[in-house]
Amino acid sequence: MDHWSSLSMGKNVLMERRERADAARNRQAILRAAEELLRRHPPEQVSVERVASAAGVGKGTVFHRFGSRTGLMLELMTERARELEQAVTEGPPPLGPGAGPAERLVAFFAAVAALAARNGNLMAAHEHAMVTRKSAAEQPREANPIYLFWHRHVSELIAERRPDVDAGQIAHMLLGTLHMEPVASQLRAGQYEGLAASFAAIVRGLMGEE
Amino acid sequence: MDHWSSLSMGKNVLMERRERADAARNRQAILRAAEELLRRHPPEQVSVERVASAAGVGKGTVFHRFGSRTGLMLELMTERARELEQAVTEGPPPLGPGAGPAERLVAFFAAVAALAARNGNLMAAHEHAMVTRKSAAEQPREANPIYLFWHRHVSELIAERRPDVDAGQIAHMLLGTLHMEPVASQLRAGQYEGLAASFAAIVRGLMGEE
The missing domain is CATH 1.10.10.60 (Homeodomain-like)
Structure with a gap:
């Protein structure tokens, strides 16, 4: 050369x-x-x-x-969700490992509520993008990798304390509330503290004292 | 004459x-x-x-x-809901008055799950009818008189045991789960026992022992 x-x-x-x-x-x-x-x-x-x-x-x-615009929306949501996933798997307690399952679950729902409020419009755009990409029936929310991680995490924490219940179904029910009106409209308006408190009341009751 | x-x-x-x-x-x-x-x-x-x-x-x-077809669908749903409302306000316990709030709430969600499973397609048709009549934004589920009664009943029972929580918001969250996938598809398939058990676990935890 x-x-x-x-x-x-x-x-x-x-x-x-x-x-x-x-x-x-x-x-x-x-x-x-x-x-x-x-x-x-x-x-x-x-x-x-x-x-x-x-x-x-x-x-x-x-x-x-x-x-495409859809690709941009999906990438934004994925990036936020990746940060939460990292905090859950390797971050400090109570979100990360080290705390008891009830406190981890309370912290997780508080983090999800905050993420949803911060990105309320983004979540709506993301769902719209998913629906536009394929019909809603072909690509349900439950098949979304972000949702799958959230659902597995919530199910495992519930099952740890409550082997007597259908943890997978209860995880679907609790996560589903994020998308329901009037909760969804509160999140779009950036309000999440009240929702986090309601999740905490439900989760602490279900999981019992630690 | x-x-x-x-x-x-x-x-x-x-x-x-x-x-x-x-x-x-x-x-x-x-x-x-x-x-x-x-x-x-x-x-x-x-x-x-x-x-x-x-x-x-x-x-x-x-x-x-x-x-119209819409009128027929609304009338069917209203008739079923009226029967449940009657059972709640003047029927025997635990659905009707006389039992403690936790047991009444467990019984109510079991009845709502059974009604939804029996009329799963009807609920979808009803929602479709509501949406067709007005846009979803103009006529939200929360403005539906059936929903209003259910929400008030659930809120009041929660508030009786838990004056420390936002009973209205938790009532919205719990009732909302009926409309979320994959719960909604179970109901359309006529399955409600599992859902009733999950509601019971959540409600008993939230309400505490009686």
């Missing part, structure tokens, strides 16, 4: 690195812009155009990074 | 009575036929034509008695 081609390769590597860094920066800027818009507007008003403009990128960049 | 006109009036009264009796019979026959069809078919397949044919009346009679 002569001096010139090695220099040119070095330039290419540098350019590729810069492009990858630009791509990562754009990706984060787009996600943050979408999150911010969804906090303040109903999901149907958050178009790719608006997100692109708020992120300071072209509309084509959004499509290039996320494939 | 001479003999002839009094005789003719007597004939009219008899004819009117017979017509009213026929109307009541038709009404019952139509409601029973609709209920039977909804037990075996998805609501969208239960047309006024099918109901009329199963009830042995003309299509026009159904429209005359109920105004």
Whole structure:
């Protein structure tokens, strides 16, 4: 390899690195812009155009990074859910391992309620995206990987204290309440403390004292 | 009044009575036929034509008695709910007055689950009818008089034992689970024993021992 081609390769590597860094920066800027818009507007008003403009990128960049508006919405929700999953599996107690199952379950529902309130419009957009992608019957909420993780976590904690009940069914019932009116509209309005307290009352009763 | 006109009036009264009796019979026959069809078919397949044919009346009679298919569906659901309301307000314990609030609440959710399973397709048809009548946003489930009664009953029983919690919100959460998948699909399949047991576990925990 002569001096010139090695220099040119070095330039290419540098350019590729810069492009990858630009791509990562754009990706984060787009996600943050979408999150911010969804906090303040109903999901149907958050178009790719608006997100692109708020992120300071072209509309084509959004499509290039996320494939579609649906892809962007799914990615946002997945990122938030991944953070919660990490906190549950390896974070500090009471959300993470180390606390008793009742306190972990109380902490989990408080975290889910807070996430839902922070991303209330995002959850609606996410569900809309799932439904748009496939019909609701083909792609039920219970088949969503985020939901599957939440459901498994809640079921396991319930079963630990209450081997006498159908923990899987009760987990579905409790998680389902997040999507029901008037709870869902409270979450869309950013209110979650009251919901977390109601979950705590139900969970502490079901799980008994520790 | 001479003999002839009094005789003719007597004939009219008899004819009117017979017509009213026929109307009541038709009404019952139509409601029973609709209920039977909804037990075996998805609501969208239960047309006024099918109901009329199963009830042995003309299509026009159904429209005359109920105004529309929507009117028929609402009337069916209302009739079932009225029976439950009566059992709750003046029937024997534990559903009616006389038992403690925890046992009454367990009995109520068991009755609601059984009603929902018996009329699973009817509930779906009812909701569809409500949505068709007005948009879902204009006519939310919480504004439905049946829901209002159920919610008030559940709230009052919870508040009796747990003045420290938001009984109204927990009542919304518990009642909402009936409409969530996969609970709703169990009910459509006529299964309610498991759901009643899960409600009992949640309610007994929340309400404490009596």
